[in-house]
Amino acid sequence: MKKAIVIGSGFGGLAIACRLRHYNFDVTLIEKQENLGGRARSLSHNGFIYDAGPTVITAPYLIQELFSMHNKNWNEYFKLLKVKPYYRFIFSDNSHFDYGDNILQMVRQIKSNYSEKDARGYIKLLKLSKRIFKTAYTELSDKPFESIQSMIPYLPELMRIKFYKSVHSSVSSHIENENLIKALSMHPLLIGGNPYTTTSIYLLIQYLEWKWGVFYAKGGTRAIVAGLEKLLNEIGVKCVKNTEVISLIKSKNTVTGVDTENGVIDADLIVSNADPTMFYKKVIKKKPKKLSNKPLLLKHSMSLFVLYFSTSKIYNNVQHHTIIFNKRHKELLDDIFDRRVKIIDPSLYLHRPLATDPDNQQMNSDSFYVLAPVANNLSSIDWNAYGEEFSNVVFNILDENILPGVKENLVDHFYVTPDYFENDLNTFAGSGFGIQPIFRQSAYFRYSNKSKEYDNLYFVGASTHPGAGVPGVISTAKTTEKLILRDYDIH
């Protein structure tokens, strides 16, 4: 049995651990934190438990596959609940728009709230999204791109779907209403991209949401992570928590193990789920050989300020996922992504699990998190000094727009800043999602799923192909699995 080490327990790490075990590798998963999940771990505070990160579960079959490949029924490990509507958008003119889960209803809503022309435009946009999905998701999401030539066969179709346009520009060429454009071009933000620069390939997320639906796990995303941890235990994967990998043990072009805070562990192959920019810098202690992966050339995603809180008041009319758009849009995104300055008027995403999962009430309270995209730590913002003030800004926006009296009703709250992503999760500059989903950082140009430096070092996770988001990182494990099976001659 070959020994495999997986470094990091994000969804990408959990998925590759399951997959390698299926092929009879002796797998050890090493995680720096005290619990598994990476960005999807849970955080406890004053007796409340919060999902730290992902709550929108799409393409659930990708998680379910991990159970079925071990002849287990995923349904016995966690349950999925349908989210309806997928999102509520609130605009600065106080109007709102409910998105999902019925296409006909959506088209009717666009016609009555906006215009017939926009309703027709939306149908065309969805058709485009489906076409992009067919190429970019169905054909390419688990295909390893090891050379620039491997992208050539796909170029004609990529040209036809106008990959060189941004998501915002593609949406704007179908839709006239400014509010609707903001709403329909927001998906890149869910994976760390600026809608104005993210390649239109990522329009595929719209179709992906419609195809399989949007779900939430009963008991929270932490129930999925707990289900995967149970599965790993049952199939014999060793999970070592509270242990940071400090360096790789190398012999010429081969890695033979890892050095951790708690000693050395040997391996025949290693898969890193850690943020690659940080991993090269701190653990491999080398610059990547591949030109497109040189840190200076890379654009890392924005970061996030996430405020977790519970209230004694139950806000029954608040939907599960609400996105509150600020009046400033492009300028705000420029401040966050390019100018990297402090903002005082964030757009917000509010998560209220009780809306979908009423059985999950904690201590007779309503629990939430609200996140604001903010500049990553390449800015000069001192979050120790600014955090408290910014949390007040966020609470005030919530109070005015959606949760009246929120501050008076608080029973618990705390927040994390870009420093959490940088220091606790080892991500470069505290980026929330790894490298940005722009074309020059996609497919071959993303971090390789196999190292160019060592024969038996592989990568999974948000900055590798195909990219961030729960379905994205689980697909990175499928891509990497293909390379490992090829290299180890396993059929």
Ligand SMILES: Cc1cc2nc3c(=O)[nH]c(=O)nc-3n(C[C@H](O)[C@H](O)[C@H](O)COP(=O)(O)OP(=O)(O)OC[C@H]3O[C@@H](n4cnc5c(N)ncnc54)[C@H](O)[C@@H]3O)c2cc1C
């Ligand atoms: C607040 C937030 C909300 C989100 N919401 C959604 C959503 O609703 N839907 C969605 O699909 N996506 C969402 N995303 C994106 C999604 O969560 C991520 O893309 C995905 O979970 C990242 O998984 P990953 O495999 O890249 O690993 P990560 O989650 O980045 O985990 C990497 C792990 O490696 C560990 N590690 C790093 N270095 C070392 C080391 N040297 N030794 C040991 N361990 C190490 C880290 O501690 C971490 O646990 C969200 C992200 C955030 C931050």
